[in-house]
Amino acid sequence: ATPTAIMVGTGLGAKRGVLFKTATALETSARIDTVVLDKTGTLTKGEPEVTDFIAVGMDEKELLALVAAVERESEHPLAAAVVRYAVARGATALEASAFRNVPGHGAGATVTRRQVFVGNRKLMVAQGIDIDPVSTQRQTLAATGRTAVLVAVDGKTVGVIALADAVRETAEAAVVALHDANIEVVMLTGDNEATAQRIASLLHIDVVIAEVLPEDKAAKIKELQASGKRVAMVGDGVNDAPALAQADLGIAIGAGTDVAIDTADVVLMRSDPLDVPIALRIGKATVRKMR
Numbered sequence: 001a002t003p004t005a006i007m008v009g010t011g012l013g014a015k016r017g018v019l020f021k022t023a024t025a026l027e028t029s030a031r032i033d034t035v036v037l038d039k040t041g042t043l044t045k046g047e048p049e050v051t052d053f054i055a056v057g058m059d060e061k062e063l064l065a066l067v068a069a070v071e072r073e074s075e076h077p078l079a080a081a082v083v084r085y086a087v088a089r090g091a092t093a094l095e096a097s098a099f100r101n102v103p104g105h106g107a108g109a110t111v112t113r114r115q116v117f118v119g120n121r122k123l124m125v126a127q128g129i130d131i132d133p134v135s136t137q138r139q140t141l142a143a144t145g146r147t148a149v150l151v152a153v154d155g156k157t158v159g160v161i162a163l164a165d166a167v168r169e170t171a172e173a174a175v176v177a178l179h180d181a182n183i184e185v186v187m188l189t190g191d192n193e194a195t196a197q198r199i200a201s202l203l204h205i206d207v208v209i210a211e212v213l214p215e216d217k218a219a220k221i222k223e224l225q226a227s228g229k230r231v232a233m234v235g236d237g238v239n240d241a242p243a244l245a246q247a248d249l250g251i252a253i254g255a256g257t258d259v260a261i262d263t264a265d266v267v268l269m270r271s272d273p274l275d276v277p278i279a280l281r282i283g284k285a286t287v288r289k290m291r
């Protein structure tokens, strides 16, 4: 590698807010054939908002107060959105005790002596709670691309909350540009299959790997590598850090968490998905100059 080419490539990137941390990162960018994108916070803005709150067989205000009490204890972005919604609706503030966070699933707590769980289908299944009473609502909401979260009180599913997270304006153009460069595009998310499929089809993404637990994201990258692919992983969350480290090239969204930024080989300061194909193009141009 000629130092001049590396300097030019690094400079070109920096001008666009694409920070290559090392010369190796720049060179690896030239050889990527598969880009794996996290959904929440990477393809979407990561600012979810509650669009629907459905109580089934229970008073809506009462349920909202129970849910908000649990979510106030959680640090998850979905939890923050639920709390904002509850506050806007003037929900009664209740105390939660025995709070537990279940990564990739949801959370639970005791509120006014009732056992409240808020999270995905996996959480309910793990708790032995039947999801049939709300499964129609869950599927209808997920089919629109919204994240459907279930609520159970004392072992019964009694609610569904739908949250929408706007897709970043340039996400589709980024996928198109990657395809034009003959790069396969994969979405990797902890969100449910139907929600992920809907957003993937809007963005023309080839492959969807959904309902992946935070600790399993790196293993999914490893599987792709084992099948001979040279993989770049793009992510923003604490959840994504092991996958960013495992990938041949880890790319962090600048607006993401410190852990993701520290782990990545490349940082996109403008948090713009279009900078992913641009980073790979700069890598290719650099390597061409080196020959």
Ligand code: ADP
Pocket: 039, 040, 071, 074, 076, 078, 079, 103, 104, 105, 106, 107, 118, 119, 120, 147, 148, 149, 189, 190, 191, 192, 212, 213, 214, 237, 239
């Ligand atoms: P992602 O990979 O999309 O960032 P996570 O792995 O953090 O998502 O969570 C996966 C799923 O678990 C979420 O889509 C949601 O259904 C559920 N979940 C996790 N934490 C919470 C919470 N505090 N409240 C509601 N749902 C939650």
Ligand code: MG
Pocket: 038, 039, 040, 041, 042, 235, 236, 237, 240
């Ligand atoms: Mg994310």
